């Protein structure tokens with residue numbers, strides 16, 4: 001069986017936050033806005049005003065620090081007291097995931113409203129919780145995707161360029177991971193095999209980033225969403241999200257289960273781990289040295305990590321390598337690879353993620 005899942009609606013364009021009242025009409029008259037406290041301060045008056053145009057009410061709840069299970073429990077208790085019909089999950093990766101976690105706990109429909117294109121979480125049904133030291137505590141799955149994704153590109157174009165770079169680092173791997181998942185007869189986030197549509201979206205995501213990422217990064221922080229910026233936002237939020245949920249993940253994302261254990265990597269941005277992780281994946285693939293060399297050069301041009309030394313100056317000991325490699329090999333995404341990888345091979349690819357130029361065109 002093949003499965004394809006997605007949000008009910010995806011809206012993207014300048015100024016959309018002021019339309020959030022109309023865009024959520026079908027969901028009811030009582031909303032809660034969940035985000036980190038900083039984003040909450042920036043957004044809540046506009047969201048409340050927009051909801052008021054259709055006589056809907058808003059209660060807003062924020063959190064500080066890491067998105068921990070304790071923060072989710074406390075937010076859920078406060079939000080539940082407001083007897084909401086739906087949740088608006090807003091902010092960067094953490095704020096959106098907080099709202100998703102609250103919606104999951106309260107069993108409510110939710111919409112997402114990202115303020116940066118730093119992850120594809122706004123489109124997906126999963127969210128990540130951490131402990132107080134930013135160690136991943138678990139990935140959780142909601143039984144539905146967001147009802148709507150509302151992407152106001154005026155807000156996203158104000159976000160600093162490094163946040164967009166995180167999103168690009170995460171999104172660039174999706175095509176290669178979905179391709180491996182399909183090759184290996186692996187499973188996507190719905191537990192079944194990828195559709196052709198998923199592979200096509202992941203590939204288009206990749207091509208869009210190759211064509212437009214540089215121009216989009218130049219526009220980031222200016223407050224003006226250019227056409228290239230709009231296309232890259234769609235690639236990092238929508239295509240990457242649909243691409244990974246429906247296409248499946250592979251080695252690049254499996255690395256996030258072990259890399260944070262290495263010294264200096266505990267708080268590295270997800271998108272940076274993935275761009276390095278993709279180089280490790282391509283090193284392990286049997287037939288891709290030209291492709292690997294081409295992408296390796298491109299990542300340097302736009303400022304994404306390719307080597308472990310781009311992420312940390314601390315060189316792991318033999319025991320640290322072995323422990324991290326085992327956590328990676330135990331990750332379920334490793335099953336979505338064309339062959340079984342040994343611990344030695346994985347460590348060798350992590351130590352030297354540069355393309356093997358023998359036989360390559362470059």
Ligand SMILES: [Zn+2]
Pocket residue numbers: 170253270274
């Ligand atoms: Zn990711």
